[in-house]
Amino acid sequence: MTKKKYTPGSIAWLIVKYFSVIFCSFMAILPIVSCVITSFKTSEEYQRTTVMTLPENWLNFANYLHAFQKANMGRAFFNSFLILIFVLAGSTLIGSSLAYVLNRFRFPGNSLIRNMFTFAALLPGIAMQVSVYQIMQQLGFINTLYGYIIMMMGTDVMSIYIYIQFFENLPISLDESAYLDGANYFRIYWSILLPLLKPAIMTNLILKGVGVYNEYYCANLYLQDKRNLCTVATSLYVAASGTDHFPALSETDIQRRCSRRCERLKRRRETADPYDKGRSPRRNERTESYDGRGNQKSSGTAADPLLEQPSG
Numbered sequence: 001m002t003k004k005k006y007t008p009g010s011i012a013w014l015i016v017k018y019f020s021v022i023f024c025s026f027m028a029i030l031p032i033v034s035c036v037i038t039s040f041k042t043s044e045e046y047q048r049t050t051v052m053t054l055p056e057n058w059l060n061f062a063n064y065l066h067a068f069q070k071a072n073m074g075r076a077f078f079n080s081f082l083i084l085i086f087v088l089a090g091s092t093l094i095g096s097s098l099a100y101v102l103n104r105f106r107f108p109g110n111s112l113i114r115n116m117f118t119f120a121a122l123l124p125g126i127a128m129q130v131s132v133y134q135i136m137q138q139l140g141f142i143n144t145l146y147g148y149i150i151m152m153m154g155t156d157v158m159s160i161y162i163y164i165q166f167f168e169n170l171p172i173s174l175d176e177s178a179y180l181d182g183a184n185y186f187r188i189y190w191s192i193l194l195p196l197l198k199p200a201i202m203t204n205l206i207l208k209g210v211g212v213y214n215e216y217y218c219a220n221l222y223l224q225d226k227r228n229l230c231t232v233a234t235s236l237y238v239a240a241s242g243t244d245h246f247p248a249l250s251e252t253d254i255q256r257r258c259s260r261r262c263e264r265l266k267r268r269r270e271t272a273d274p275y276d277k278g279r280s281p282r283r284n285e286r287t288e289s290y291d292g293r294g295n296q297k298s299s300g301t302a303a304d305p306l307l308e309q310p311s312g
Contacts, residue, residue, distance in 0.1 A: 039063050072227060076235035080213060083149055087212050088205055090153040096197055099163030100189050104175060121157045136222060143224045152212055159204040166200040
């Protein structure tokens, strides 16, 4: 048995590889360790220490109790687990069966369907939310857990391509031998090809599971009953914001309304009489005040001090 000889170039490449693995692992674990350390600190301790400073008391579970009681984390974990199980099972069956049909059968429109999936993968998901919301509303899937599960099952194009690429590496002779033995197409898919897709299935389960578990935008948009239909991502917003309820509007909607109010006020100032700038409001002239978000707080009439008659 001959020993492998290492050249200076191979040794340098080996050092670079190990250093890259250790560095990437450290960068991935560091935020998690920081969150765990910070969770055991009090508010005063968090403000006067760094994020990596160890807490004074490792048995301080007040933050966890606060999150579970205020953000209803028990219900959130149950809903997220339920959504995760059904979405992963449904997307695996739908994606693998569709990839089986597109790869093993040649029919008119096969290439068209593949090109449509490619085109759908190029579109940003946020650009299709208006159409998706209208479809969900017409089907009655808004504010329902089953509607959200069905929507999350059918929004994964990359998994179909992973299954198609894996099917291309499986020889067609497996299908032919099983067909000669009397197996139908469903039997071939379920008993022979699907067990061979374990590497592709595990890859898609990891990618899809992380995305579904951390999904905030769709959960906040379609699950509007934040107390009973909350998920982990939406409940963490309650625990972090310090509010007892979810806002009726998202932050994007609030910013949009604020910008509209500001533009309206700007147009009013531009269309006002230039000779009237700087004057005090006359009697019976309405004055309006707005808060920091551009919402009207109060309105009323202001009296002209020049027209006020002196008493006595």
